[in-house]
Amino acid sequence: MRELSEIRQDINRVDSAIRELFLLRMSLALEVAKTKAQSDDKIYKPDREAEIVEKRSAGMEEELQLKYVSLLQSMIRASREYQYSEILRQTPEKFPFYPAETLAKPKTVFYQGVPGAYQELAARALFPSCEPQNVPTWEQVFQSVRDGKADIGVVPVENTTAGTVSEVYDLLLDYDLYINRSYIKKISHCLAAVPGTKLEDVKRVCSHPHALPQCHSFISEHDLEAIEVANTAIAAQNVQKKGDKSLAAICSQEAAVRYGLDILAEGINDMQHNETRFIAVSKTLTCQPEDNRIEIAFHIPNASGTLITVLDTIAHYGIDMTEIHSRPLKDSPWCYVFYVDFTGNMRDHAVQSLLYQLHEELPYIKVIGSYCVPNE
Numbered sequence: 496m497r498e499l500s501e502i503r504q505d506i507n508r509v510d511s512a513i514r515e516l517f518l519l520r521m522s523l524a525l526e527v528a529k530t531k532a533q534s535d536d537k538i539y540k541p542d543r544e545a546e547i548v549e550k551r552s553a554g555m556e557e558e559l560q561l562k563y564v565s566l567l568q569s570m571i572r573a574s575r576e577y578q579y580s581e582i583l584r585q586t587p588e589k590f591p592f593y594p595a596e597t598l599a600k601p602k603t604v605f606y607q608g609v610p611g612a613y614q615e616l617a618a619r620a621l622f623p624s625c626e627p628q629n630v631p632t633w634e635q636v637f638q639s640v641r642d643g644k645a646d647i648g649v650v651p652v653e654n655t656t657a658g659t660v661s662e663v664y665d666l667l668l669d670y671d672l673y674i675n676r677s678y679i680k681k682i683s684h685c686l687a688a689v690p691g692t693k694l695e696d697v698k699r700v701c702s703h704p705h706a707l708p709q710c711h712s713f714i715s716e717h718d719l720e721a722i723e724v725a726n727t728a729i730a731a732q733n734v735q736k737k738g739d740k741s742l743a744a745i746c747s748q749e750a751a752v753r754y755g756l757d758i759l760a761e762g763i764n765d766m767q768h769n770e771t772r773f774i775a776v777s778k779t780l781t782c783q784p785e786d787n788r789i790e791i792a793f794h795i796p797n798a799s800g801t802l803i804t805v806l807d808t809i810a811h812y813g814i815d816m817t818e819i820h821s822r823p824l825k826d827s828p829w830c831y832v833f834y835v836d837f838t839g840n841m842r843d844h845a846v847q848s849l850l851y852q853l854h855e856e857l858p859y860i861k862v863i864g865s866y867c868v869p870n871e
């Protein structure tokens with residue numbers, strides 16, 4: 496039997512030979528890209544890829560054939576990625592998404608709920624020179640922006656305890672709006688009731704459907720009945736209007752003070768690290784120099800392994816995926832739209848090459864936003 500070190504030397508030699516052949520194959524891919532750029536031909540040729548895989552792996556023993564096919568496929572994908580990047584270098588106008596430089600200074604900013612809502616606080620933090628206006632529902636926020644009544648809508652998209660706000664994601668696509676800004680706010684809920692109420696008087700709590708699960712332990716420890724209302728500040732307003740000591744609201748301190756309520760308990764969320772991310776949406780896709788996140792929505796073809804291929808492609812461009820979730824496609828049962836956030840700026844060559852590739856190869860893709868997450 497040979498020494499391990501001796502076998503390893505042979506492996507090194509084989510790897511070096513593969514490296515030379517890989518570089519040669521990639522230089523051929525570059526040549527193909529240049530030819531295709533002239534004739535405006537598509538890069539992705541699934542039939543040619545299938546032919547390569549079938550012919551080159553023919554006659555191999557089954558177990559190794561599977562491994563060789565995977566090696567071939569990964570080389571062909573590298574070739575495609577290299578070609579997209581090269582074509583964009585030669586013809587930058589092929590980039591299919593055109594963000595505006597910057598957002599025109601907004602005059603009207605809408606949020607859902609009533610004054611004192613966390614969404615109002617987020618709107619003021621994002622646009623300090625605007626006086627935010629409230630409408631009753633998220634759908635009305637989106638409608639107002641689409642119809643030009645508002646320049647900007649501020650809505651929540653995710654909470655670290657309660658998760659994604661699915662309805663907002665559905666509205667983003669339904670109303671064809673874009674994410675331009677993002678703001679993360681620490682959320683500390685309090686229990687608020689009409690003046691003179693004691694904790695033991697409270698039998699029911701009302702709040703937003705996302706705020707109630709954030710305070711699950713507190714609600715069950717005190718054996719309270721949970722009632723959903725449209726907004727945390729609306730909850731505070733309801734408690735004030737009803738004047739009933741058995742009903743309390745889970746809301747912000749600001750909302751409790753605004754509606755003249757006593758704060759019976761503070762920081763009642765289960766997780767002390769409780770944060771919500773809000774977004775500002777408008778009719779325009781923008782990309783500012785400081786933006787370091789892009790969000791896309793896409794459909795995948797009905798075939799095995801396609802989602803993992805998309806995620807792998809993102810990684811191949813040296814880009815980090817930061818979030819992924821899916822929503823059902825209402826008109827196609829058991830099919831999904833995927834939402835992915837990743838790092839980078841839409842002016843980066845790697846980001847543009849990735850988006851160009853996904854645009855060419857997926858049945859549907861939309862860049863739904865470009866924004867900045869501070870402290871990176």
Ligand SMILES: O=C(O)C(=O)C[C@]1(C(=O)O)C=C[C@@H](O)C=C1
Pocket residue numbers: 524527538539540541543544547570571574575
């Ligand atoms: O033959 C082509 O048209 C190529 O672009 C080359 C190549 C490959 O690397 O083999 C790459 C992408 C295509 O989808 C098919 C094949």
